[in-house]
Amino acid sequence: MWSKTLIGIVVSLLLSMSLMLNIAYLSPLPRDVYLLLGFVGGILLWAVIMSIFYCADSLKRPLFFSGPLLVVSMVVNGVFIAGLL
Numbered sequence: 001m002w003s004k005t006l007i008g009i010v011v012s013l014l015l016s017m018s019l020m021l022n023i024a025y026l027s028p029l030p031r032d033v034y035l036l037l038g039f040v041g042g043i044l045l046w047a048v049i050m051s052i053f054y055c056a057d058s059l060k061r062p063l064f065f066s067g068p069l070l071v072v073s074m075v076v077n078g079v080f081i082a083g084l085l
Helices: 002-026 031-055 060-082
Strands: none
Touching: 002 031, 002 060, 031 060
C-alpha cells in the first residue's frame, strides 16, 4: 500500500503540473483566471489520478496508462519552453 501511495503521489503531482502547464501555454486567458483554473484543475487531476492508483490491484496498470501520458506531456512542455512552437 505504501508503494502505491508514494508512486501515486509523485506521478500524479508531476502529471497534473505538466498538463496544467500545457493548458497554460495554449490558453489565451489572463494570468489571474488561469491561476484559479490551474489551482482547481490541478487539484482535481491529482485526485483523479490518485484514485486510479488506489483502485488498481497492482502498480503496472496505472503506470501503463499514466507513464506514456506523462512522457508526451513533458515533451510538449519541452517544445513550448524551447520555443519551437
